[in-house]
Amino acid sequence: MGRIRILSDQVANQIAAGEVVERPASVVKELLENSLDAGATRIRVEVEGGGRKLIRIVDNGCGMVRDDALLAFERHATSKLRTSDDLLSIATLGFRGEALPSIASVSRLSLETRAAEDEAGTRVEIAGGNILNVEEAGLPVGTTIAIRDLFFNTPARRKFLKSESTELSHIAALVTHYALAQPTKHFELHSATQALLVAPAVANAGERLFQIFGRETAGLMIPTAAEMDFARAGLPEPPPWRREQDYQPPDPGFIRISGFVSKPELQKLNRNSIYVFVNGRLIRDRLVIHSLTEAYRNIIPPTSFPVVLLFLEMPPQEVDVNVHPAKTEVRFRQQSFVHDFIRDTVRTTLMQARPAASFAAALSGAPYAGASSSLLLDVSPMPGDPGEAVFSPSGAMGFGSESIPRREDAELFSLAAPVQPESPGHLAFQETISVGYEPxxxxxxxxxxxxxxxxxxxxxxxxxxxxxxxxxxxxxxxxxxxxxxxxxxxxxxxxxxxxxxxxxxxxxxxxxxxxxxxxxxxxxxxxxxxxxxxxxxxxxxxxxxxxxxxxxxxxxxxxxxxxxxxxxxxxxxxxxxxxxxxxxxxxxxxxxxxxxxxxxxxxxxxxxxxxxxxxxxxxxxxxxxxxxxxxxxxxxxxxxxxxxxxxxxxxxx
CATH class of the missing domain: 3.30.1540.20 (MutL, C-terminal domain, dimerisation subdomain)
Structure with missing residues (x-):
C-alpha cells in the first residue's frame, strides 16, 4: 500500500488556518476586509479575552443570500474571481476564498446575514468546520460574524498565543490602521470593559489623522501628493511629475502617492507609526520601508523613524498581492521605479517644507605622516549625531540621485564641496582652570x-x-x-x-x-x-x-x-x-x-x-x-x- 494519501477537508482547512490565522488579529483582518469588500459603511468590532473568547464583527454591507452563506464556507469559494486572468488585476481586499473555511475549522462560528432583496436572513452555526445548524431569521441587512473559542480544537496553536493585553493590542492597532485607510467609514472597537476606538466617518484622510492622533501630532504632519505615468519609468533620470491639491482617482497607467509625512521634529523609536496602503490594502513591505528610510536619511537619526500615513494607488496589474496567504506582502512589477518615486516624493516634500539640515564636512585626504587614520576618524561626530552625513560609496544625496565619488585606494571619501556647519564650535569657559596631574x-x-x-x-x-x-x-x-x-x-x-x-x-x-x-x-x-x-x-x-x-x-x-x-x-x-x-x-x-x-x-x-x-x-x-x-x-x-x-x-x- 502506498504512503501518499489525500488529506481530509477538515485537516486541509486546519493547515490553511495555520497560514491564514496566525493570531486573533488575523481573524479580525480577514473579516474586516470582507466587510469592506461588501460595501459596509459602518463596522463594529467586539472582542473578549483578547480575541480568544469572542470576536464579533457587525457590518451594514450588502449581506448574502442563503445559498451564498453556505457556499462561503467551502474551500476556495469566492465572489471576487472568475478566471486565472483575474489574478492579474485584483481590486478587492479578499479574494483567496480560504479565510472563512479556515477560521471556521478552528473555532465555534456563527454567521447572521441578510441581503437587501431577501425578506428574511440566514443564521449558520459551525463548530470545528462542521455545520451544526442552518435556519432563517429576522435580521437587518448586513452581516454579523461571531468567532468563539478560537483554536479550541488545536491546543498546540492556542498555547502559543500571547497574553490577552498583547493580543488586544494587535487588534487595536489593526483596526486603527483600517480606520486611517477608510476615513469615510465609521469604525468602532469595543473590549469587554470599554470602547477602545470610536471613529465616526469624516470627509478625508486629514480629518481622520486629526481624529486618531490628535492636534499635536497632526500639526507636525506635512501633506504630500504626486503622480507619474508608468510609461516614463524606463527613463534614466526621474522624470518631472506634477502635484495635485485635490484628490482624484488615478488615470490608467498612473501611480499616485498621497498622504502625510512627519516633520523632522516628530520621531519614533520604531516603525509602528508607518502606515502604508496600496490600493486600500494594508501592507508591510520592505521596499516601501527602505524608500522611506532613504527619504529621511541625514534628516533624522538613523535609529529613529518618522510617522507616515501613505496611500499608493496604481493599476492592479502593476502590483501582485497574491504572494502571501495573509496578503500583507506585495510585489511591484517595477520595484526600483516605485522605490525611487516614493523616496524622491517624500524627500522633496521635506525639503520644500523645511531647509535641509547642515552636514559636517567629510574627512578627506591621506593622514599626516606619523598620524594614525583611526585618530582622524575619531574626531568626527559619532554616528547619529546631528550634523553628520553618513554616506555609502553607492549611496545618493538629494533629489536626482547624484552619485558620490568612490575612492578605491582608501576607506574614506568626500564630497567635492562639503557643506560647513552654520557656525563654528565654541568653548564656554566659566573661569581659568589650572591643569594639574595627580597619580x-x-x-x-x-x-x-x-x-x-x-x-x-x-x-x-x-x-x-x-x-x-x-x-x-x-x-x-x-x-x-x-x-x-x-x-x-x-x-x-x-x-x-x-x-x-x-x-x-x-x-x-x-x-x-x-x-x-x-x-x-x-x-x-x-x-x-x-x-x-x-x-x-x-x-x-x-x-x-x-x-x-x-x-x-x-x-x-x-x-x-x-x-x-x-x-x-x-x-x-x-x-x-x-x-x-x-x-x-x-x-x-x-x-x-x-x-x-x-x-x-x-x-x-x-x-x-x-x-x-x-x-x-x-x-x-x-x-x-x-x-x-x-x-x-x-x-x-x-x-x-x-x-x-x-x-x-x-x-x-
Missing amino acids: ARPAAVAAVVTSGVIENPTLASLSTLRPLGQIRDSFILAVNEEGLWIIDQHVAHERILFEKVMRERETEQVQRQYLLMPVLVELLPHQMVTFAAIADELALNGFEAEPFGPRTLAVKAAPVGLTGKELEHMLEDVLAGTEREQQTENADTRRRRIAASIACHAAVKINMPLERSKIEWLLAELGKTEYPTSCPHGRPIALRYSHREIERAFQRT
Whole structure:
C-alpha cells in the first residue's frame, strides 16, 4: 500500500488556518476586509479575552443570500474571481476564498446575514468546520460574524498565543490602521470593559489623522501628493511629475502617492507609526520601508523613524498581492521605479517644507605622516549625531540621485564641496582652570573608547577629571593625568540617573513628586491596552496614573525630575517599546527599559549651558557609576585622547 494519501477537508482547512490565522488579529483582518469588500459603511468590532473568547464583527454591507452563506464556507469559494486572468488585476481586499473555511475549522462560528432583496436572513452555526445548524431569521441587512473559542480544537496553536493585553493590542492597532485607510467609514472597537476606538466617518484622510492622533501630532504632519505615468519609468533620470491639491482617482497607467509625512521634529523609536496602503490594502513591505528610510536619511537619526500615513494607488496589474496567504506582502512589477518615486516624493516634500539640515564636512585626504587614520576618524561626530552625513560609496544625496565619488585606494571619501556647519564650535569657559596631574588610584577596570582602540583606564581616573568648559553647550571638555576627555553631558547624566532609578526601585525608595494638576496624556487605543499591562511596574517607579476616559491617561504623580512634555514623551516611548518587545521581554528587561526611559527624559539635554558646579557634580557622580562608558541605550559617554595620541597627531613621536 502506498504512503501518499489525500488529506481530509477538515485537516486541509486546519493547515490553511495555520497560514491564514496566525493570531486573533488575523481573524479580525480577514473579516474586516470582507466587510469592506461588501460595501459596509459602518463596522463594529467586539472582542473578549483578547480575541480568544469572542470576536464579533457587525457590518451594514450588502449581506448574502442563503445559498451564498453556505457556499462561503467551502474551500476556495469566492465572489471576487472568475478566471486565472483575474489574478492579474485584483481590486478587492479578499479574494483567496480560504479565510472563512479556515477560521471556521478552528473555532465555534456563527454567521447572521441578510441581503437587501431577501425578506428574511440566514443564521449558520459551525463548530470545528462542521455545520451544526442552518435556519432563517429576522435580521437587518448586513452581516454579523461571531468567532468563539478560537483554536479550541488545536491546543498546540492556542498555547502559543500571547497574553490577552498583547493580543488586544494587535487588534487595536489593526483596526486603527483600517480606520486611517477608510476615513469615510465609521469604525468602532469595543473590549469587554470599554470602547477602545470610536471613529465616526469624516470627509478625508486629514480629518481622520486629526481624529486618531490628535492636534499635536497632526500639526507636525506635512501633506504630500504626486503622480507619474508608468510609461516614463524606463527613463534614466526621474522624470518631472506634477502635484495635485485635490484628490482624484488615478488615470490608467498612473501611480499616485498621497498622504502625510512627519516633520523632522516628530520621531519614533520604531516603525509602528508607518502606515502604508496600496490600493486600500494594508501592507508591510520592505521596499516601501527602505524608500522611506532613504527619504529621511541625514534628516533624522538613523535609529529613529518618522510617522507616515501613505496611500499608493496604481493599476492592479502593476502590483501582485497574491504572494502571501495573509496578503500583507506585495510585489511591484517595477520595484526600483516605485522605490525611487516614493523616496524622491517624500524627500522633496521635506525639503520644500523645511531647509535641509547642515552636514559636517567629510574627512578627506591621506593622514599626516606619523598620524594614525583611526585618530582622524575619531574626531568626527559619532554616528547619529546631528550634523553628520553618513554616506555609502553607492549611496545618493538629494533629489536626482547624484552619485558620490568612490575612492578605491582608501576607506574614506568626500564630497567635492562639503557643506560647513552654520557656525563654528565654541568653548564656554566659566573661569581659568589650572591643569594639574595627580597619580591615579587603583580601582576596578572598565573599557573606554579612545581613538578607535579599546583601552582599560581605571574608574578612579574619571573622578579626577577637571572641567575646562562646554562645547556648544552640549559636550563637556575635561582633562586629567590621562589626557583630554570629551563627555556627552546628556548621556552622562542619563547613566547616573539610570543607576539611581534601578537602586531606588530595588530598595523600594523611589522618590515621586505629586503634580498640582494631573497631566492628561492622549494615547492610541493599543497604547491604552499596553499601559494596563505595565501599570504595576510604572507605579513601582514613581508613577500614579489612571485612565481618564477611553483614550486619556491622567498622571497624578511622577518620578522626581520628570515633568511637562518630557513626562508625556517618556510614557509614549515606554508604551511604544512595550508593543514591540513585550512578547519576549521578562520582568527584569521591562524594569530596565522603563528605568532607561525615565533616565533619558529626566537627564539634562544638549544645547543646555551648565554652571561649573553642575559640571563638577556630573563628573564626580559619573565616576561613581558601575558602568560609566555608555548610556543605557548603548551610546558612548566619553571619548579620551591620550597624551601619546595627541603627540602623534602633532608629529612629536
